[in-house]
Amino acid sequence: NAGVTQTPKFQVLKTGQSMTLQCAQDMNHEYMSWYRQDPGMGLRLIHYSVGAGITDQGEVPNGYNVSRSTTEDFPLRLLSAAPSQTSVYFCASSGERRVSANVLTFGAGSRLTVL
Amino acid sequence: GIQVEQSPPDLILQEGANSTLRCNFSDSVNNLQWFHQNPWGQLINLFYIPSGTKQNGRLSATTVATERYSLLYISSSQTTDSGVYFCAVRLWDQFYFGTGTSLTVIP
Numbered sequence: 001n002a003g004v005t006q007t008p009k010f011q012v013l014k015t016g017q018s019m020t021l022q023c024a025q026d027m028n029h030e031y032m033s034w035y036r037q038d039p040g041m042g043l044r045l046i047h048y049s050v051g052a053g054i055t056d057q058g059e060v061p062n063g064y065n066v067s068r069s070t071t072e073d074f075p076l077r078l079l080s081a082a083p084s085q086t087s088v089y090f091c092a093s094s095g096e097r098r099v100s101a102n103v104l105t106f107g108a109g110s111r112l113t114v115l
Numbered sequence: 116g117i118q119v120e121q122s123p124p125d126l127i128l129q130e131g132a133n134s135t136l137r138c139n140f141s142d143s144v145n146n147l148q149w150f151h152q153n154p155w156g157q158l159i160n161l162f163y164i165p166s167g168t169k170q171n172g173r174l175s176a177t178t179v180a181t182e183r184y185s186l187l188y189i190s191s192s193q194t195t196d197s198g199v200y201f202c203a204v205r206l207w208d209q210f211y212f213g214t215g216t217s218l219t220v221i222p
Contacts, residue, residue, distance in 0.1 A: 033210070042201065042214040050208055058209060059116075088156065092210075102146035102165070102205050106158040 002026050006091050006107035013081045013114045021076040021110050023091030029105075031094040032074040036060065036087040037109075043090065049074055081114045088112075117142045117206050121213035128192050128220050136187040136216045138202035145180045149187050152199040152215070161187070161200075192220045 007022045025032065033048035035058075045058025049068040063085060065077040074093075078085060091107040118141035128134055138147065145165035152158050162169050162176040164185065169176055173192075178185040189196055199215040 031208070035212075040214065043203075043212040045209055048208060056208065090158065092158075103148060103160060103163045104150075104203065104210060105160065106150075109156050109158075111156075 004091055004093055004105055004107035006089075006110050008110060009108065010111050011113070013078075013112065015082060015114060017081050019078050019081065019112075021078075021089055021091075021112070023074045023076065023107060024072050025074075025091075025093045025105075026072065027093065027095065027105070028071060029093035029095050030071065032068065033058070033092050033104075034064070034066065034074070034076045035090045035092065036085075037090060038087050046076065046089075078112075081112075083114045086112060086114045116209065117144065117204055117211045119202060119204060119211050119213040121200075121202060121216050123216060124214070125217045126219070128218065130192060130194060130220055130222050132192050132220075133188070133190045134192060134218070136189070136200050136218075138185045138187070138213055140183050140185075140202075140204050140211075142204075142206060143180065143183065144204045144206060146205045147178050147180075147185050148203050149176055149185070150201045150203065151196075152201065154198055158201075189218075192218075194220045194222055196220050 004025045034046040035043040047066040049055045089110045092104045120139045148163045149161040164178045175188045203212045
């Protein structure tokens with residue numbers, strides 16, 4: 001019962017480098033999402049997915065790509081990292097039944113620093 | 116989207132004191148949840164409370180969906196209660212978070 005697993009926990013990049021943040025869940029959740037958390041700004045939605053093969057943009061999608069080839073995995077790709085993408089990233093998922101669809105379960109977070 | 120506002124933004128308490136955190140939301144939804152982010156950054160779901168009142172130990176929450184607000188009560192606070200408390204609501208396929216209440220409990 002791992003829940004939502006994010007890797008890596010910490011990453012330092014140079015401007016212009018690319019990388020992928022991994023997110024996997026073992027709860028058979030249909031809904032998965034990525035957030036970034038910056039000081040004083042709460043959690044902002046980057047991208048989300050309501051099922052395999054379906055993704056959509058959130059509030060702050062620029063500079064990020066996602067794909068959802070399986071129910072379990074929802075990777076977040078930074079194509080060309082910028083210092084403005086220095087943040088803590090959280091992956092979260094929720095189920096599909098009426099109540100569980102509204103209850104988010106979070107991963108432990110990934111702290112990214114772009115120099 | 117929905118506007119979610121939390122108050123107060125910061126709170127400092129002496130251990131053993133009680134506190135009330137508030138969350139207001141701008142649209143009619145019935146799916147509010149409360150989270151605690153501990154000092155290590157982990158986000159833990161405290162309550163899913165679309166309406167009514169729930170209690171879990173020293174914590175309780177009340178949501179009045181018709182008036183678009185929720186309250187989180189912390190009684191007999193402990194240092195382990197420190198961290199940031201967020202509320203969130205879902206509208207269609209997106210969750211909207213408040214900016215949080217940062218709680219510091221002093222021994």
